[in-house]
Amino acid sequence: MENLNSYLVISAVLFSIGTIGVLTRKNAIVIFMCIELMLNAVNLTFVAFSRHLGNLDGQVFVFFIMTVAAAEAAVGLALIIAFYNNKESIDVDDVNLMKW
């Protein structure tokens, strides 16, 4: 296997790219995908550490994160659809009901 650090660096890169995506994109679905990317980056860290420490807890966590991600996907996409039904758009710039 490779050095722990290389995995962590890859994970950091992926996470940062995901962050940038969340912050810059307007399409709600893309933002959503970027969040998945960030989650996966964290998953990678978990697995890498788990392997390094010889402890399976991290992998169990990944398992749970996946569950959460799945649930999130279901609800999040449902929200996007509901929003689209309402506004004919999934641009987050059109969502500003929380304004003031």
Next chain:
Amino acid sequence: MSNVLSLTTFLPILGVLLLLFIPKDSKGVLRNVALAVTVVTFVVSLLILTGFQTNAEFQFVENVPWIAAGPFIMRYNIGIDGISLWLVILTTFIMPIAVLSTYTAVEEKVKEYMICLLLLETGMLGAFISLDLFLFYIFWEVMLIPMYFMIGIWGGKNKIYAAVKFFIYTMVGSLLMLVALVFLYFKGMQAGIQDFSLLSFFTLKLDLATQIWLFLAFAFAFAIKVPMFPLHTWLPDAHTEAPTAGSVILAAVLLKMGTYGYVRFAIPLFPEAAHQFAPLIATLAVIGILYAALVAMVQEDVKKLVAYSSVAHLGFVMLGVFAFNVEGISGGMLQMINHGISTGALFLIVGFIYERRHTRLITDFGGLSKQMPIFATIFMIVTFSSVGLPGTNGFVGEFLILLGAFESQLRWWTIIATSGVILSAVYMLWVFQRVMFGELDNPKNQKLLDLNAREIAIMVPLLVMIFFMGLYPKPFIDKMDPAIKKLVAQVRVASVNAQMVPPAAAQMQMPEGHPAVMPQMPAGHPGGAMPAAHPATEAAPAPHAAPAVNPHAAK
């Protein structure tokens, strides 16, 4: 039987669960179930009364672990003594009456209303029986929420303003209390106290500076709830906007929470500080009495008038409590119950005419005696009870308060406060005259119906209590007497200590807790007048060196 206290407290919650399964639209069923629950609670609470032994100990104590979070250990520690006993009974007594009064007054969201009422009951009972400070705080906050909704949803025109004002006023105080509570806990930890139990805090010996700050925080929270001048302005608004049952409970029980807080927590926990502040609080109480009476006199809205009269009455309670003698505190406790009954009754009375006429302006009435003789009679009895006519309950409490305060160092305050007796007659009789006497000239009033059977049934228990407590208050006083004596002893020792701190500090080498070297102070000596009391804070090490356990604290 040993769990009767918990049973009483949480029966209303069971009632709430029951109500959840009843459909929204069957209003009659909802009302009857709520009534049944409160009546059962009252009956169960009578078991407490019959099982109560007349002594100074806490009884029906239940003490089980509850939350242990790191250094914070909260226990479910409840129990009652003579001081809380009657307030518990008062609460369970008032609740069926309050529920019954809503039968025609509330037509919307009946289910939610009843749930609020029952939750409120649990909150109030819980606060009265808590012996764990943290538990008390939780119940204290629990009370707030249903009341907030009751004012905010079922209130009058200006309900949102009143509800928010009520909530924020109380919240400000209780947050301060929370801070003080946590601080007190850490102080206790240093002295080896492991939990939030009130009884262990009683044994805690604090230096005067700490006491003063903690007392101020507690006193502020309770002063808002009482409410004392000048923190009273939420009360008229809350009372005016609240629905009848809300006003009744607010006046009868919720306000007692403040005065009870002083008697149960602020004074015995920080007795020396309490002595320091007695003149200040007595001054505020006396100002409250006169001020509220004068303001009540010129009110145009009957309900607001009654609300201001509450402020005046509770000023009397505070005066009695801060007399620090048995007569004064007994009077204060009695007055709490009396106020619950007679002001509760007054709010019910205002509710009756409001339901009929949908106005509370005094000028809209006049001459109602002719049309509503039963109502007039009841109103009059309650009016005189509120005025404190001998033979009714109001007198006994007021008299003992004034007597006790006169005996203590608050003599001059008492003389001024006594003139409140005149003013109370002025404003109550004036409103009675304007509402009930005179020509029945408003055509809308000429078709008013007299009280119906339900309304009379609501009032009868209150009237019975008015006379019973006025003519034979002995059982009430006897049950609370030992607990009050204990409290007075606790406070008196502290007052001697408070005045003796500088010499005590000088005699640090003396065997600790040597009461023999302290000359017996005359009981009626002004606590705040001694200039020597303040430097105590600089001599802080002295009390610290003393053992944590106060040898005088009666156990």
Next chain:
Amino acid sequence: MFDNVWLIPLFPLIGFLINGLFGKKIKNEAVIGGIGTLMIFLSFLVSCGILMQMIGLPPEQRVFEKVVFPWIHSGHFKADMAFLIDPLSCIMIMVVTGVGTLIHLYSIGYMHGEEGFYRFFAYLNLFCMSMLLLVLGSNMLVMFIGWEGVGLCSYLLIGYYFHKKSAGDAAKKAFVMNRVGDFGFLIGLFTLYWWFGSNHNIWTVNFMEIKAASHLLPYGGVVTVATLCFFVGATGKSAQIPLFTWLPDAMEGPTPVSALIHAATMVTAGVYMIARMSFVFVKSPETMMVIAVIGAATAIFAATIGTAQNDIKRVLAYSTVSQLGFMFLAMGVGAFSAGIFHLMTHAFFKACLFLGSGSVIHSMHHALHKIHSHDDAQDMRNMGGLRSAMPITFVTFLVSTIAIAGIPGFSGFFSKDEILWQAFANPYHGDLNIVLWGTGAIAACFTAFYMFRLVFMTFFGESRINPKAKSYLHESPLVITIPLMVLGALAVVGGYIGMPKILGMLPNYFEHWLDPVFALATEYSHKYVSHAAHPSHALEWSLMGLSVVIALVGIGIAFTMYVKNTALPGKFVATFPALHRAVYNKWYVDELYDYLFVNPCKALGQFLWKGFDVVIIDGVVNGVANVVMGFSGIFRYLQSGYLYNYALSMALGVVVMLGYFIFK
């Protein structure tokens, strides 16, 4: 028999409960009135029994205390519901139940057909109960129940015709003024209790215990404070300066009420209270002087007002105030038994006068009602010449008037003369005595004048009533005239039990009877008064003669002005318009009080509410809220509502915090 003393207040209470709760259902006036009267009559019988038994006992054993049930026990404080029987309370219960019975009987006739007949009797019974508690109470607190209870009943009965605004006002005024007095009473009570407790560890409000410990009290000082406070209580209840203005207004109540409450019984409570605590009062020479001066001043002040009133009941009301002044004068000069004696005789003749005036009003009202006239049935200017129409009323009224005017042979003479003599010859006030006596004597002259003015205007001369109504005037029914006759008889003979020693015909039973009660007071007074001057019998005889002359002068003036030369009063008014206006308007005391107390209080209340409560306190509260609102109004612009802004700030926050922990 003594053990049954609790029956005395119990019977009226039962009457009150029956009539109060079921009176509306009973409807039958005879039954309601019968129950009310019977109950008070039963009390009267019990009282008689107690009196008989008491007479049978040697004087020093004539004290008995009966605890009915424990009332308030708290800390040091202990007050039981307990009754005290001694010669003084014996007299009082006899007067209350006796006169009370007669007035109940009278009311059956007088109140016939009134709406709320049952209510009236219920209140009347309640009043009797409270009054009996007041006089029987063995401690200050039971007395205070009665004290306030009679105030309550007075309120209820004055406000009996509640649809009249004036009645409501008068009722409220009476209660509030009484409350001012109660304030004094309470402070007095507290002072005494506190002083005994803190100095001698005697925590008591019981009269007998205080009496036993009264030797500990100092002369003056704290006792002056306490007794002055008690005296304030007495002025409220007994309508003395400065708290007298409620009594004339109280005439808004039905006439039997005026007779029972505002003449015979309740208003004398203050006198009774001072007598009850004579052993405390005499310990303060200052208070005694204040009482004497206030009494004398009230006597003359009210008498002057009485001369100009036209309402028959108002004249009697001022007369009552004036007579009460005499009683206080007696108390102030240490003539306690004389004062109580006057209280009793006054109860007879003043009750008779009020009931007589009630009889007149009843008849007038009836007659005016028949012709649908709206003339005032109580205004003496509408009366005149009633003598022939109402012979019984006239005779009893005249007898009582003679009694009050102080003509020898009638009861009023004995008591009033005794008071005047004591005012002159008492050892307390030194040079002030002559002033007190002089004031009293002039007041007596005024009394004779306005009372005979009343009689002349009402019963003599030509009839001024609407001629159409004249034929409807008739004597009242028996149920009304019997009490009149009984009281009239008492007004004549009642005085003989207390005949002054100097007349020598009968021993002064009354004074002997009360001796054990007031002996201690007399003993205390010896400590500081000089009793060197012992005025001679000759002086007493001559003063007695002088007072008779004074009375006759008063009567003579009245006769001249209102019978012989009826134009004189008009001329007098024309000559001194300002004086007449001032007297007619009661020296503007009401207006003065409005100006000094009532209006400032209202204005202050308005200011505190609208100015302080709403503007300052709520201003601060809402101000805080507004400041918060203002800030949040600015900060809310941070809430753009755009998702990326929130995400950005969150990420930024995470970065900054992480950075802080890394680089710290």
Next chain:
Amino acid sequence: METLFFLIISLVAIISAILVVTCKNPINSALALIMTFFCLATYYVMLDAPFMAAVQVMVYAGAIMVLMVFTIMLLNIRVDATKKHSHKLVIGSIVGFFTFLNVVIVLVKSRAALPTGPYSGEMIKKLGHTELVGKEIFTNFLLPFEITSILLLVAIVGAVILAKKKI
């Protein structure tokens, strides 16, 4: 050999991640994301976690991404080329960069702890990864595992309710 493989996979993963962010068309983004997921699955294999790799492919690349692609197709999203997002782009990139910087600094400054657990690579290979993970989940993490089922149930209900009617 292994290092080279790792580098290639890393390159693919990073490029496809960048593509996820930069592609104009969401479908392309989605495809790039799938690519990234596959790369991650490869990493898991390399880390002796074949079960995780399988789950990664099935759940993420399979289920979740299918859901997303369906949504994109269902909504028929237009390419969002029109709107400007210049300042957002800059600030977002800066924040992202600093995130990266932070993480890297943490990595540089810290040292990993020594292995503590009992599971070495050989052991995993011998006993089988799936079995070990299964044991862990069904013993130590039984309660959280059961609770996830509630989470999923709630998510299903929520999704149905949200998608059902117009809000």
